[in-house]
Amino acid sequence: MAEMTNRERFIDVFKSKIKREGADKLLAFLCSEGSDFFTAPASTRFHGNYEGGLCEHTLNVYDCLCDILSRPRVREQYGIQYSEESIAVAALLHDICKVNFYSVSFRNQKNAEGRWETVPYYTIEDNLPYGHGEKSVYIASGYMRLTRDEAFAIRYHMGFSADKDNPGNVGKAMEMFPLAFFLNCADTEAAYFMEGSNV
Numbered sequence: 678m679a680e681m682t683n684r685e686r687f688i689d690v691f692k693s694k695i696k697r698e699g700a701d702k703l704l705a706f707l708c709s710e711g712s713d714f715f716t717a718p719a720s721t722r723f724h725g726n727y728e729g730g731l732c733e734h735t736l737n738v739y740d741c742l743c744d745i746l747s748r749p750r751v752r753e754q755y756g757i758q759y760s761e762e763s764i765a766v767a768a769l770l771h772d773i774c775k776v777n778f779y780s781v782s783f784r785n786q787k788n789a790e791g792r793w794e795t796v797p798y799y800t801i802e803d804n805l806p807y808g809h810g811e812k813s814v815y816i817a818s819g820y821m822r823l824t825r826d827e828a829f830a831i832r833y834h835m836g837f838s839a840d841k842d843n844p845g846n847v848g849k850a851m852e853m854f855p856l857a858f859f860l861n862c863a864d865t866e867a868a869y870f871m872e873g874s875n876v
Contacts, residue, residue: 683732684715687769690739694765699821706820707776714776721779721799724872731775737871739768741863757855759826766823767830767860774812778803810834829854836861 681689691704707714719725719734742764751757759767780802788794807815810832817823817831833840833850834857840846851858 683729683736686736687715687732690736690765691769694761695769696762697821703770703817703820707773712776713779714773717775717777717779718799719772719775719868719872721801724868726799730872731772734867734872735769735772737867738771738860738863739765741866741871742768742860745859745863745866751859755855757859759856763824763827763856766817766827767834767856768863770817770827771810771813771831771834771860771864773816774805774807774809776816826854826856830856830860833857834860834864836865 688704688708691700695704706712715732716728717731718727719730725731725734745751746757746759746764778801779799781797782800783795783797785793786796805812813831814823814828818828823831829850833847833854837844837847851861
């Protein structure tokens with residue numbers, strides 16, 4: 678049996694785990710010609726800065742979050758458990774703010790032989806300037822209802838860089854909604870260890 682593509686796996690996880698009203702419309706949008714979710718990069722210069730990087734990063738975050746939340750210490754000592762649906766919602770939707778966010782431009786750069794050549798690179802073209810995590814919450818909420826745990830996890834998945842002006846809000850959110858802390862850990866693990874220079 679052939680291995681699933683990232684697109685196929687994302688759709689499979691989404692359909693099998695997320696069952697709430699409106700989820701089908703959100704998935705239809707992500708799969709439509711009006712969305713570049715499956716071809717977009719995850720960043721301009723860092724992790725996943727290549728075609729399809731956003732979907733790959735999203736699946737890596739999902740795998741990391743599932744792993745973190747399955748640990749005996751998390752479940753038994755901390756008493757923290759979330760439904761498979763909430764885990765999928767938080768991980769699969771944390772970066773949907775990056776849909777239709779990047780565009781390709783070109784610049785001149787010297788190649789290995791010292792000759793100038795025109796090369797493509799990603800730039801940001803933000804047509805909905807509403808932040809990062811908060812924009813993902815906004816987009817997802819336009820299709821389906823999020824639980825508070827899911828909304829806060831997505832909003833604060835960037836950790837303390839999510840609200841530099843009010844870092845106390847981040848700590849409070851992670852204390853009140855531990856899914857936010859664990860999603861931040863999963864996002865960091867995926868970006869730095871699965872996709873970054875530490876690989």
